[in-house]
Amino acid sequence: MTNQPIIGFLRTGIKSECIGCGACAQVCAHGALKMSEDLEGFRYPVLVEELCVNCGLCNKVCPEENDISKYHLRxxxxxxYAKDEGVRCMSTSGGAFxxxxxxxxKDNYVIFGATGNGIDVYHSHITDKAEIKRFRKSKYIQSKINDTYKDVRIFLKEGKNVLFSGTPCQIAGLRKYLELYRVDTSSLLTVEVVCEGxxxxxxxxxxxxxxxxxxxxxxxxxxxxxxxxxFDYIGRPFSPTRKGRWDFEVMRILLSNGKKLKKxxxxxxxxxxxxxxxxxxPSCYACPYATQKRVADxxxxxxxxxxxxxxxxxxGNGGSSVIIANTLKGRExxxxxxxxxxxxxxxMDDVIRFQGPLRRCIPMNPQREAFMKDLEDRDISIEEINKKWANRPSLKLILSKYIWGNHQKVRLWNLKHKFSGK
Ligand SMILES: Cc1cc2nc3c(=O)[nH]c(=O)nc-3n(C[C@H](O)[C@H](O)[C@H](O)COP(=O)(O)OP(=O)(O)OC[C@H]3O[C@@H](n4cnc5c(N)ncnc54)[C@H](O)[C@@H]3O)c2cc1C
Incomplete structure (x- = not known):
């Protein structure tokens, strides 16, 4: 075992101590840390001992080892939601991003975000906002951060206006990385998504x-x-004024042979x-960023x-967004x-009431280990996993979503308002 001043996770091996932000691998000028997937598919730093010069920078940059200031006062x-219905339709929520x-x-800008095909997801940047569709849509796996913190540092030094979007742990990694190099961040806007893990x-x-x-x-x-x-929520054919089905979103898969599947x-x-x-x-069950105090603007x-x-x-069920401004820059x-x-x-009280990840991190299911063992087992198919572990929707849920869902509640509210003349 090494006695170098490496990050806590590499000393203890406790996986919940690593959020996978990748700041340590990016700060290491000697290539002694590489991000590598474990059996569960999550990425962790791995030390190449012979390349380590014992500089301790990985320890200094790690947001798990060093407190990061959080914002909430402002x-x-x-x-x-976006006025442009096309944007709203192509975005996850209301198109706020x-x-x-x-x-x-406006000018001289660079935008960072998560892109990819939904199973290979990675961070990248664009310099023309016409390409923004690459970053639209939530891809629900942790994106590979690659060398994007290094790139942000270079762009900021060149005087560019940088917008960096990602999960809170990725923003924390970026901020620690830039802090370490004392980079002027006045032209950086950080945008995080609320994250359930x-x-x-x-x-x-x-x-x-x-x-x-x-x-x-x-x-x-x-x-x-x-x-x-x-179709809209009561089955009327699509029209430009009635777009989207936010409450009924489906998973849509395009296959390499042109087939389309929806679930x-x-x-x-x-x-x-x-x-x-x-x-x-594992770190999501102890997430330090699942609180009202935030790390991004x-x-x-x-x-x-x-x-x-x-x-x-x-x-009209097209998707709605919440935007929280946590700093003065965020307000602008x-x-x-x-x-x-x-x-x-x-x-804010209403927002927090309905946003679990702004109150506390998710609890670990006591069955997680047994589930992950099945998932890792190459002899167990996804069909068997689903049969064993997924719950079918209850009758109550089906009734509440399809018969008396949010859209009907809102329609009733609209009717009441119409007749009360308010
Ligand atoms: C893993 C994950 C968990 C989430 N959990 C919640 C939740 O519990 N509650 C909630 O209200 N919202 C959650 N969100 C956020 C939500 O899904 C939308 O991303 C958010 O509302 C922005 O939607 P939009 O319509 O403004 O824009 P869109 O254009 O759809 O926004 C896409 C934005 O998400 C970023 N993004 C997409 N995939 C990833 C990824 N894998 N890693 C990092 N950044 C990514 C892009 O860079 C871009 O900034 C989660 C998002 C992710 C990625």
Whole structure:
């Protein structure tokens, strides 16, 4: 065992102590740390002892080892959706991310975000916002961060305006990295997504293998939350004024042989297994960023609870966003973005009430170890995993989603308002 001043995780081997931000690997000028996948598919630093010069930089840059300041004093929340229906339809929630990019990135800018086909997901940058669709849509696995912190440092030094988006742990890694090099961050805007944790990439890999066996093609694109714009929520054919099906999002898979598959949100084993907290990264169960205090200038999420506390922002089931400005810079970005949106300021108390990840981290399912053992077992197919571990939706859930769902509640609210003349 080495006695070098390496990061805690490498000393203890306790996986929950590594968030996988990759700052240590990027800071190491000697290539002594490489990010590598473990059996569960999560990436961790691995030390090449003979290359380590004992400089201790990895220890200094690690956000798990060093406290990071969090913001909350100037928080302001905004609920709403993009005026441009096309943008809204192509985004996960209400298209807030695109509205921020559109107004904040004026000139001399670089935008970082997560891209990829849904099973191979990685961070990258663009210098033309016309390419923003590469970053749109939540890909629900941890993206490979590659050398993007290094790139941000270079771009900031060159005087560019940088917008960096990612999960809170990735923002924490970036901030620690830039702090270490004392980089001036006045032209950096950090944008994080509210994060319930990242699931094991092994699940979608196994799904991919099964699709190849059954349909003769591998996944070329996986849209975790495809808004099927074909029909609106009561089955009327799509029209430009009635887009989106946010409550009924399906997982849409495009295969290499051109086949298309769709799986309804409420009958999809992926969501059932993930949301039972059976396959998250170990550090997600102890996430230091699952709190009201945030690490980024701006936080983006779904406007959960919209049908209860601000039904006027539901906007026909096309998707709604919450934007939280955590700093003065965040407020400026929010103010500018809101021009391209339908929406208004909302209370932080309401936001927090409906956003679990702003209150506490997810609990680990006591069955996680048994589940992951099955998932890692090459002799157990994804069909067997689903049968054993996924819950079928209860009758109550089916009734509440399809018969008396949020969209009906909002329609009733609209009717009441119409007749009360308010
Ligand atoms: C792993 C994960 C868990 C999430 N959990 C929640 C939750 O519990 N509650 C909630 O309200 N919202 C959650 N979100 C955020 C939500 O899904 C939307 O991403 C967010 O509301 C922005 O949507 P949008 O319509 O503004 O824009 P979109 O254009 O759809 O935004 C995409 C943004 O997400 C980033 N992104 C996409 N995939 C990844 C990834 N794998 N890693 C890092 N960044 C990524 C892109 O860089 C871009 O900034 C989660 C997102 C992710 C990636």
């Amino acid at each position: 928080q302001k929340a905004f609920g709403g 695109s509205c921020i990019v559109d107004t904040w990135c 990242v699931p094991s990439p092994l699940y979608v890999k196994k799904l991919d293998e099964s699709l190849l066996r059954h349909y003769g093609g591998t996944i070329s694109n996986l849209d975790y939350r495809f808004k099927d714009g074909k 309804d949100r409420w009958f999809n084993p992926f969501w059932s297994i993930w949301l039972q907290h059976l396959m998250n990264r 701006v936080t983006l999420g779904d406007l959960w609870g919209v049908h209860i506390y601000c039904p006027e922002l539901y906007g 970005a929010l103010r500018a973005a809101s021009i391209g949106m339908v929406g208004h300021e909302i209370e």
